[in-house]
Amino acid sequence: MxxxxxxxxxxxxxxxxxxxxxxxxxxxxxxxxxxxxxxxxxxxxxxxxxxxxxxxxxxxxxxxxxEPVIPNPSKIICVGINYVAHAAEAGRTVGQYPVIFHRFAQTLVAHGAPIIRPRVSNQFDFEAELAVVIGKGGSHIKPEDAMDHVAGYTCFNDASVRDWQFHTHQYGMGKNFRGTGSLGPWLVTADEIRDYRELSIQGSLNGECLQTGRLSELAFDIPGLIAYVSQALDWQPGDILATGTPSGIGFKRQPPIFLKPGDTFDVVIPGVGTLSNPVADEA
Structure with a gap:
């Protein structure tokens, strides 16, 4: 469904x-x-x-x-540097543990709604991602049991305010501006996806494909991420796990490409859906 x-x-x-x-x-x-x-x-x-x-x-x-597929999740757990090629373009290496940061529910917008470039920065960047929606909650989940906790999948754009992201080593502030995280258009239930690792992902700006990847390329896979986070936090039904973005992000391009009003960014995951959002300036 x-x-x-x-x-x-x-x-x-x-x-x-x-x-x-x-x-x-x-x-x-x-x-x-x-x-x-x-x-x-x-x-x-x-x-x-x-x-x-x-x-x-x-x-x-x-x-x-x-509305965002889950309009008010209790938590949104995001994973950084989770594709090897993206780590390379960012000048990073994949470490022993996943890079985890958090988003707030109030930053979410739905498919078709504008994502908002903030007043304080022009460095508004795109990140196409697959998001996992948790169905069954729990703590101390074993990796071999983790997929039993997945309700389904949706598309996510973890749009980022790059200069604010790098104000400090803790870059959560650049990930939590109002109206910058789009989620949707729908949740595809887990029974419809035989193996998430067979999925591909694209990020397109105004019809031009800038990001491509396959979920088989994740450095930390979905079961491992669910299990890892569950050692610290209880997963709740409706929680969101954003699995990371492939290479091709705007601020690492030469010259950099940032989102501006009038643009449209699409996250395309065949078998899951297409999440499309125009860009607008903050009022």
Whole structure:
């Protein structure tokens, strides 16, 4: 299934994409609060599949205002320097442990919404990534059990304010400006992806492909990342793991390429979807 969160006539909802429409699961599963709650409960998820199989869409997908797939995850865990080629272009080497940093939910925007270049910097860069949505929470997860905790996959643009990122050695500030992290357009449930390592990823600016990679190239794989983080933090249903970006980022190009108002950046992961966002200046 492809699952979306959306707003319709001022109300938040969630549903499943079917053809060019959306089957409203909010009204069909009234005891389920939101999409994070849905993916946390295998029985509810199985019921949703049965409902979608027999239902006709309630809305046209194009008529809905999409929200970030999980509008308010309890945490967004991001991984830096997780493709060897990206590490090389950044002048880094892959270390013994993954580079972990965090995003705040309030930085997220949906597919189709503008990502925001901040007032304080013109060094606004793109990072195409595959994001994992956690379904089953837990702590001290073994790597061999980790994929059982995956609800599905979505696209992520970890757009970064580069000069602020490198104000200090701790670069989380450059990753947490308002309206800079786009997530969507939908969650593809894990049963639809036979092996995430077979996925490819592209980042395109105004139709020109600037980033390419394959998920088989991750230095730290998804099971290992889930297990590693779980030693410190309990995963919660709806949490997001952003797996890192391949080479081709803008600030390492000669000359550098930064996002500007009027641009459109697309994250394309065949089998998962295309996340597209225009760029606008902060008001």
């Amino acid at each position: 492809k699952l979306v969160s959306y707003r319709n006539q001022g109300r938040s909802g969630f549903g499943a994409v079917k053809d060019d429409g959306v089957v409203d699961l909010t009204k069909r599963l009234p005891a389920v609060a939101d999409l994070a709650a849905l993916v946390a409960n295998p029985a509810d998820l199985a019921q949703a599949r049965r409902l979608v199989d027999t239902a006709s869409p309630d809305f046209a997908l194009a008529a809905l205002a999409l």
